[in-house]
Amino acid sequence: MTALVEVAAHLPPDRVSLEELAPRFGLTERQVRLFRRFHGLDQVCLDTGGTLLDLLVAATDGLETLRGNEHRVKYVLYARGMPVAVPYPVNPLRELCAKLGLDHALSFTVTHQACATGLLALDVAGRLLASDPDPDALALVVSGEKTFTPDAMLVPETAVFGEGAAAALVAANGPADRVLSYATSVRGDFDGRLIIDPDLAARFQYEYPRLLSEVLLAAVERAGLTLDDIALLLPHNVNSVSWRRVAKRVGYPVEQVLLDNVPVTGHSFAADPFLNYRTALDRGRLRPGDRYLVGAAGLGATFSAMVFEH
Amino acid sequence: MFTSGPPGPPVGTARLVSAHARVFAETSPTALDPALRPFLADLVRPYGNTLREDLLTEGVGHSFGEMAEAMLPAAVGPDEPVDLLVLAFAMHDLRLGRATACYLSDQCPGTPMAFAVCDQGSGAAFTALRLTESYLGSGACERALVVVVEQSALHYELGEPAPIPDRHTGVVLRLEGNGNPLRVGQHTGVDAQRVARLLREDVDRLGRQATVIASSRLAEAAPGVADVIADAGQPYTGIWWELAEGGHDGLVVLADYEPSLGLLCAATVDLSTVDHSAVDSTAVAVA
Numbered sequence: 001m002t003a004l005v006e007v008a009a010h011l012p013p014d015r016v017s018l019e020e021l022a023p024r025f026g027l028t029e030r031q032v033r034l035f036r037r038f039h040g041l042d043q044v045c046l047d048t049g050g051t052l053l054d055l056l057v058a059a060t061d062g063l064e065t066l067r068g069n070e071h072r073v074k075y076v077l078y079a080r081g082m083p084v085a086v087p088y089p090v091n092p093l094r095e096l097c098a099k100l101g102l103d104h105a106l107s108f109t110v111t112h113q114a115c116a117t118g119l120l121a122l123d124v125a126g127r128l129l130a131s132d133p134d135p136d137a138l139a140l141v142v143s144g145e146k147t148f149t150p151d152a153m154l155v156p157e158t159a160v161f162g163e164g165a166a167a168a169l170v171a172a173n174g175p176a177d178r179v180l181s182y183a184t185s186v187r188g189d190f191d192g193r194l195i196i197d198p199d200l201a202a203r204f205q206y207e208y209p210r211l212l213s214e215v216l217l218a219a220v221e222r223a224g225l226t227l228d229d230i231a232l233l234l235p236h237n238v239n240s241v242s243w244r245r246v247a248k249r250v251g252y253p254v255e256q257v258l259l260d261n262v263p264v265t266g267h268s269f270a271a272d273p274f275l276n277y278r279t280a281l282d283r284g285r286l287r288p289g290d291r292y293l294v295g296a297a298g299l300g301a302t303f304s305a306m307v308f309e310h
Numbered sequence: 311m312f313t314s315g316p317p318g319p320p321v322g323t324a325r326l327v328s329a330h331a332r333v334f335a336e337t338s339p340t341a342l343d344p345a346l347r348p349f350l351a352d353l354v355r356p357y358g359n360t361l362r363e364d365l366l367t368e369g370v371g372h373s374f375g376e377m378a379e380a381m382l383p384a385a386v387g388p389d390e391p392v393d394l395l396v397l398a399f400a401m402h403d404l405r406l407g408r409a410t411a412c413y414l415s416d417q418c419p420g421t422p423m424a425f426a427v428c429d430q431g432s433g434a435a436f437t438a439l440r441l442t443e444s445y446l447g448s449g450a451c452e453r454a455l456v457v458v459v460e461q462s463a464l465h466y467e468l469g470e471p472a473p474i475p476d477r478h479t480g481v482v483l484r485l486e487g488n489g490n491p492l493r494v495g496q497h498t499g500v501d502a503q504r505v506a507r508l509l510r511e512d513v514d515r516l517g518r519q520a521t522v523i524a525s526s527r528l529a530e531a532a533p534g535v536a537d538v539i540a541d542a543g544q545p546y547t548g549i550w551w552e553l554a555e556g557g558h559d560g561l562v563v564l565a566d567y568e569p570s571l572g573l574l575c576a577a578t579v580d581l582s583t584v585d586h587s588a589v590d591s592t593a594v595a596v597a
Contacts, residue, residue: 001316051356078429083409084402087354088464089472093429094571103572104499108437109429112397112411120425127317127444149352151407178316185311186424188416193345193407215311222313300409 002126003174004308005138008062009278010055010165011265012047018160025154035160040240040259044162044266046147052085053092053099055144059165059271060100066140066169070100073169075128075139076107079121081114081269081298082145082152096142105140114298115236116184118143118270119306122170123182129172139170143271155267155299156195158205159238162266166274177277180291180307181222183215190301204301208242211303213250216295219305223291230307231290232280233257236272236297237265246295258285272296273306286310312393312423312450320447324439324454325489326579330384331547331554334377334461334478340405341369341463349406350465359466371404371463372478375413378457382418385455385482391420393451398438398458400431400546401474414457422455431568432525432546433496434458436575440494442485456483460546472570473527476543481550490579497574505567505574506532512576513563520561520578523552528567528574536565553579 018032018041027035035041047055056078060066066073078093086092097107106128113120118141125139144165147153153161194201220227233256235243240262247254258276260283268275273294280286290310297303340346347366354361365371374397386392395418397411415424427434427441435458445451460475468474485492497508509532513520524536525548538558540548549564558581565576 082407083426084353084406087357087359087466087469088401089431089468089470089570090357091429091570106433106437106496106498106573107430107571108427108434110425110427112409112424112426114409117425123314123317124425124441127441127448130317130319131444131447146356148356149349151349181313181315183311183313184423186412186415186421188409188412188414188421188424191408191413191416196345218311218313222315298409300412302409302412 001173002129002179003171004177005169005171005174006063006065007166007168007274007277008059009275010058010062011045012050012163014046014048015043016046017043021160038241040262041160042263044160045164047163052146053095055163055165056092056096056142057099059142059144059167060096063167063169069138070102072136072138073102073105073140074132074137075125076102076105077121077125077139077141078109079117079141079143079270080109080111080145081117083111085145113302114300115269115272116296116298116302116304118273119182119294119296119304122179122306125170126179129170132172135172137172141168141170143269143274145269150195151193156201159267162268164265164268164271164275166271168274176310178309180309181219182306183218183222184302184304185211185215187211187301194299208297209245209249212246212295212297215303215305216250216293219307220293223307225291225307227252229291230293232285232292234273234276234280234292234294235259236295237262237267314450317448320444321449322447322487324443324446324485324492325487326492327484327486327489328385329481329483329550329554330381331479331481331551332381334372337370338373338376338404340373341371354466357469359469362465362467365463365465372461373405374399374403374459374461375405375408375410377459377478377480378414379417381480381482385484386419388419390453392418392422392453392455393420394442394445394454395422395424396438396442396456397426398434398456399428399460400434401460401464404461404463431571432566433568433571433573433575435550436494436496436577439577443494446485446487452486454485456485458547458550460544473545475545479544479547479551481547481554483550490581491583492577492579494577498572500572500574502531502569506535508574509535509565509576516561516578518561520563521558522563522565523549525549525566528565531567
């Protein structure tokens, strides 16, 4: 049963307020107020001047279990939300592997599920490990992106992206944080750029709560559980209001949705599930045996959920 | 919606039902999309690549979505739902911000679970096949498509040497539980000196005569091993193109080497064994 061995998070030091970001996005004062009061956003973490490799290295530096276990890491996956993030043939993932002494590992990027790609990478890593004859084999999943272009900075009236990064060591089996189920719904009918297509953006916003709710409930059901069994819901940090709506829709207590990072990190692409797991762990929100639900949605669009047992 | 429990060891295998290939002569309208230039400028700015204004003005290149979409009807009929679609590429798409795998899911019977594999050069297609094996083998999926694509337009100067395709090519591989047996192997940490020996060992281990289809890059690194050398102008689809072209019998080994990653990959397809219980087991079809 796929299990998390360790998760490390990196939040870059530069905290930029919505007011400071407004000129870059062309946001009006009213839009800033809306983001702050309605969506619960305040600031985002950025690594000004840093590279994508810097982000990924900083995240993996936090993995204590990795040191001394490099030889066990057979797979390195980059969960990337943006379909293209660096010029061809630049390969920060390979540079990361070289820095970490993981040249022997099979490394590749999974993408095209946008901000739901983090959960996809866990499922893919679990499948590779389950097929691997070595029971001690590990997979390293990294995530985190640069906000290098408008499409990677803002989802209109919804979210502001940040540059948080995360790294997770994954095993085929383990005592903690075991994956119980995975549900994902790919909805390519939302193909397009919301930033220039208001009709698509409106339809996406309208259908979003239902589509996200469906995968959350499907993952819980697949795990053989009900929402009453779920101790905590780890969201992606898109905003607070949409998660309040989803929680109300499915009948889950909103106080059990970990929204702590929404005002301070920004939406860190596919890294959010891992960042929020780390926060939950550090703040004592998970007790042994707790079942928790992780949800994410990505533009394009993909809606995903995964149930774990801590 | 795709749902699964925790992945377990595979209980079945993936088999190749058909392979379809196509070269696209036309240019995508995306090549003249005003959004292309600003995205590219943002993309290359931190790395110092110079934009190719001549290509941006000319409007060249193709979109993976449009290419693959046009090929889907040849690979699956409207009443043949697909459970998984994996897109594999090395050099990026002309349509930079699109989650093309999602788009293709919507164009494909069954609206499958879909994602892309990249940043692995020629290895991405093999990894896509390997992942498809694990989804099919676990019973999580019954029918999958692996779509390997490359397009020839790069609108900035390369920062370091790398292959650039000289045409737009797509290959769609259809896989199910029944069809031609397929096995994928990947060797990591392989330097150029070890390539020939490792590949020969892989082929010898089959214990039967096999036709080796290799990329031109691999044929250079391992002289004398390949029976068929794929066109150098199709650096990431060439070997799969050769498979789809047909004319091969028995065991076929499709192999490639990615020197920048030290990655040697080989996929073995047994064209002499076809499980006729498959819906469409016409061996390896020509597009």
